[in-house]
Amino acid sequence: MSGPIVVRLPRRISKSRFLSMGAISWVYRITESIVVKYSRDIGAGEIERDNAIYDIFEQYTPCPYVIQSFYRTANANFLPFMLASLDTRLKRNQRREKHKVLQVLRIEERHLIERWAAELCAAVAWIESLGLVHGDLRPPNILFDEQDHLKLTDFDCVARIGDASSGNAPPWARLYPDPLTGKGRWGLYGPKTEQFAIGSLLYCMTRGHEPYGHPDDNPELDVVRLFKEGVFPRVYAESDELDRIINRCWTGYYESIKDLAEVATHLPGAKDMGTATTFSAEYCAQKRNECCQLVREGFLEIDDV
Missing domain, CATH: 3.30.200.20 (Phosphorylase Kinase; domain 1)
Structure with missing residues (x-):
């Protein structure tokens, strides 16, 4: 061929x-x-x-x-x-040297991040309602319009729920240990794969950098292994609602993205999501x-x- x-x-x-x-x-x-x-x-x-x-x-x-x-x-x-992608917004708020983050200069306002969280979950839940997954949830595929409403784009990796996952680079996908061999496997596309990526996206929004991408993090960290073993960056799930959502997304808590989207609509900033058209x-x-x-x-x- x-x-x-x-x-x-x-x-x-x-x-x-x-x-x-x-x-x-x-x-x-x-x-x-x-x-x-x-x-x-x-x-x-x-x-x-x-x-x-x-x-x-x-x-x-x-x-x-x-x-x-x-x-x-x-x-x-x-x-x-x-106007811009999440990738552009993140990099605009960082001091960088090539591919390394040297300093996070600012983080977007909390109410805006909460609205984006609700809008992102609603977008992925809508795709889920069609029996599909996006399959490539990353900052370059998150766009914003003139009113700063979130728009999901790039659908060349869309797959059916239940198809074998082709995975993605960390932190957008997680290898799961095979109970028999201990080796990593991506599993099947579904709520677990999509919410894991959503958790990492929300972490980016709230921290201004990728998981394990802080300037003080050891660049030699084996992020693939850490995620495989369920070792995630510290979040404050006990006291912060967004962090609770991030932690639950990483651990596959939500049975469906619809359930996750329902939770996200109760974030204070989500009250403005209805103005999107x-x-x-x-x-x-x-x-x-x-x-x-x-x-x-x-x-x-x-x-x-």
Whole structure:
């Protein structure tokens, strides 16, 4: 079987404002309100899977905390522009040297973190209601709109509940010791895998760095082994409600993400989550027409060398 073909970027996209580059795509801002996510590897399959999940999502009433797609082609996805990702926010609040955090300069306001916690849990619970898991809950896949409401994005790793988990790097996934061999295994996708990642995301929000990523932490720590053995960074579950949620997520306390989301709605900051909105069908149709017009005009065409 032939491998993925690395593609050149269409000239008209390359003249737009570059936002980010991920494992599977480039992201460019092409108008005030629209970005395009363009596949870097034709044939790799990730963007096709990402697009297929939007096809599923659009069969249901949209979730205010899951990003909507305006228009999709075989190698591109046109999406609403968002101000920043959680990854960007965290790094903006840190003093860093390459990949190491030297100092946390500030932490976001408590009420905002509580709202984000409730919105994140609601987004993952909505996906759970469709019989699916996100499968890649990490800071780059958490976006924020102009009102600082959370929007979950990037669905190329979505899987069905009960499928074998392909895991993720720590601290977003945890190996579980096999009771017979003692070796680590990822287990099956479901509430346990999703809530573990949610716990680590909430830890990032409340501490300003990843678990075991504090400047004073030993960089030689074997985080994979620590998580496998159930050794987690210290939190104050007895006195702090967010920390209680983090601890319970790490230990797989919640039987479903729906149960977790219900708990998160009682956080004081969650009272503002109801102000988040989805785009109307009319607005989406207008933006879809804009995207279609761009494609008709050759926006995605590769110039001959």
